[in-house]
Amino acid sequence: MSEQWPLKIAQITDCHLGPEPDYELNGQPVESHLLRVLEAVRDWRPHLLVATGDLTDFGDEAAYLRLNQHLNMVDVPVRVIPGNHDDGDVLARHLTGGRVALTFDWHRPPWTLLFLDSLIPGFPDGRVSQQELDRLAELGPAQLALVFVHHPPQPVGSDWIDAMGMRNGDDLLRVAEGLPGIQAIACGHVHHVYEDTSRHPAVLTTPSTSYQTLPVTPDFEVDTQPPGFRAFELYPDGQWTTHVTRVP
Numbered sequence: 001m002s003e004q005w006p007l008k009i010a011q012i013t014d015c016h017l018g019p020e021p022d023y024e025l026n027g028q029p030v031e032s033h034l035l036r037v038l039e040a041v042r043d044w045r046p047h048l049l050v051a052t053g054d055l056t057d058f059g060d061e062a063a064y065l066r067l068n069q070h071l072n073m074v075d076v077p078v079r080v081i082p083g084n085h086d087d088g089d090v091l092a093r094h095l096t097g098g099r100v101a102l103t104f105d106w107h108r109p110p111w112t113l114l115f116l117d118s119l120i121p122g123f124p125d126g127r128v129s130q131q132e133l134d135r136l137a138e139l140g141p142a143q144l145a146l147v148f149v150h151h152p153p154q155p156v157g158s159d160w161i162d163a164m165g166m167r168n169g170d171d172l173l174r175v176a177e178g179l180p181g182i183q184a185i186a187c188g189h190v191h192h193v194y195e196d197t198s199r200h201p202a203v204l205t206t207p208s209t210s211y212q213t214l215p216v217t218p219d220f221e222v223d224t225q226p227p228g229f230r231a232f233e234l235y236p237d238g239q240w241t242t243h244v245t246r247v248p
């Protein structure tokens, strides 16, 4: 285990595992990419691993069972949230177990990490329920926090993905903006890096562990960048840093 401070949080996202281990998506062997990224995560020695949705491509049981084995190999607590490609019920039944848990908060005073479910079954876009917004509001204004959710709550400048964003992202941002302790909202879904640090909280997205997309394009275009993960380092005085690590 790493030293207690800084708290080291690794975020992976959009693994898109298929029914078979050799499943390819947009020409990318998604499972071997994931295993490489998880090795890099393990070498970084985080305190917590977060997986922010689209963990499988079709929501099938076999993919979640293999993913559970892969995530447990990192040997740290794991929190998972669903994305639009996931089946929330199958995920809950077959991915959780061992060190992998669903969206429960993670507390390491003075920090709390909050995980929100934005899945609308059968739809590519997302929504956070009033119940999830209430959970967010219950943090209170002073609580230092990071929030993780699959769909970004604001457009990222690419028409194709912004057309399937978060339906009520404005509601989420309104609640979050009223809570100055929330430092960042970290998302997946877009398969590239987007960072809006001009606002509080910051809105961040993270490269996929599967295939990448070109940022700021009207139409979907695959990018040749390698997969990666996002690292957060949190300090007891409320300072924090983040960076993206690519795994060639």
Ligand SMILES: [Fe+2]
Pocket (backbone or CB within 6 Å): 053, 054, 083, 084, 085, 150, 188, 189, 190
């Ligand atoms: Fe997604």
